[in-house]
Amino acid sequence: MPVAVGLAFGLVVSPMGAALADPKPTIGQAKAKLDKLNDKADKVVDRYNSATERYKKAKGTYAKLNTSYKRKLRTVADLRTQIADMAATVYRAGGYATSMPGLVGADNPQGRLAGMALAGQMAKERSEKLAAFDRENRGLKKERDKAQGALRSADEVRGEVEKERKEILGLIAKQKKLLRKLGAYKTGDPNSTGIEYTGPASGNAAAVLRFAFAQVGKPYVFGGTGPGGYDCSGLTQASWRAAGVSLPRTTWAQWAWGASRKVSLNALQPGDLIFSEGLGHVSIYAGNGKIVHAPQTGDVVKVVSLSDYGRGLVGAVRP
Missing domain, CATH: 3.90.1720.10 (endopeptidase domain like (from Nostoc punctiforme))
Structure with a gap:
């Protein structure tokens, strides 16, 4: 960011002349110092902006992963409920639908076959639900770990942002002091x-x-x-x-x-x-x-x- 206060320096030479015996060296020294400050501030501001962009990206990644994690968490919870409901249904059905005595004691062959088919179907559904629950539960841990890793990365970058921000604020205070001394500060x-x-x-x-x-x-x-x-x-x-x-x-x-x-x-x-x-x-x-x-x-x-x-x-x- 070029130092564009040359005109302002020229304008303040005359007013300051009465107060300073030899204003030119003072203005020259201040301008040289300001040049160095501006050059340093340029680089720090760009580092700050870069860190801020990385932080935004890391936060965005975490937000997506966390949303995915919460969605999978809901899926696991729903599967858990379905499995519990199926277990309760099996328990309530007692000996008729799922136990051999119940199947053998049916009044007719058709009823016996229907009971066996129902038992087989329930066993298959229960097996599929359990497999899905196990699969989703394992995926849940992976999603959680990825989300937690992204959050740690975001926190680390946030520390970089804060570090650069503190350095910038220190530089700004020095810049403002010099500019005000020279009558060249613009709000x-x-x-x-x-x-x-x-x-x-x-x-x-x-x-x-x-x-x-x-x-x-x-x-x-x-x-x-x-x-x-x-x-x-x-x-x-x-x-x-x-x-x-x-x-x-x-x-x-x-x-x-x-x-x-x-x-x-x-x-x-x-x-x-x-x-x-x-x-x-x-x-x-x-x-x-x-x-x-x-x-x-x-x-x-x-x-x-x-x-x-x-x-x-x-x-x-x-x-």
């Missing part, structure tokens, strides 16, 4: 209606950029996917979703997803995703040498010149 407006896109894009890219420009002025929020705030990859994902294209959640994942869609930085077209070195930041090319992006903590979704990006670029992807 943004979660309800901003943005600005109109009037650039050269057409087709899907036009839909992408109309959406992205409508988010201008909303705050950068780590882990943000909208509508009130975004981080860099959250904005690119939401913008391309508006054009019917599903991108992965994180910067790294978006770059990997676009492995076969990479384009030269000398042949950029509106809507292309532009990635910084280290893959810590991604923005959207808007045409005419402009990009729209969610920069970093203390800033807002904005449109800036690509030449003011502030960092080296690793490449671009055309979704």
Whole structure:
């Protein structure tokens, strides 16, 4: 996420001049420190987003397995009830349907045969039910074990998410302190209606950029996917979703997803995703040498010149 506070630094030099004997070194040192913080925050935020996605996937897997486990549990319980009912029926039938004395004492051969057929049928049904119960009961343990394993995995990833979240919060506190000192902190407006896109894009890219420009002025929020705030990859994902294209959640994942869609930085077209070195930041090319992006903590979704990006670029992807 490039440092886009250059204009703000320029604006605050004069007001601070009266209070500081030599403001330039102080601003330069603060800017250098902020650059390092932003670079570190980029990587931590992407790790946080990656861990969050893994946690969601693990939770989803657990939810499916747990649903299957509960369904099988109900099946086993139903079979258990059926077996108990059959046993009770056999007991109530006593000597007539299931015991040889009852069968031999029938009044006529037909009755005797009917009794034997009924006994055979009940024995077969009982055997089938018992076999089904045994099979389902064994499957029940497997389903339970799989569900419990998925839950443990989700809990482990949740620990990773919390660890990254704590580190981000520490970095954010430092970023905000520096930005406020420099008079460059922006809270943004979660309800901003943005600005109109009037650039050269057409087709899907036009839909992408109309959406992205409508988010201008909303705050950068780590882990943000909208509508009130975004981080860099959250904005690119939401913008391309508006054009019917599903991108992965994180910067790294978006770059990997676009492995076969990479384009030269000398042949950029509106809507292309532009990635910084280290893959810590991604923005959207808007045409005419402009990009729209969610920069970093203390800033807002904005449109800036690509030449003011502030960092080296690793490449671009055309979704």
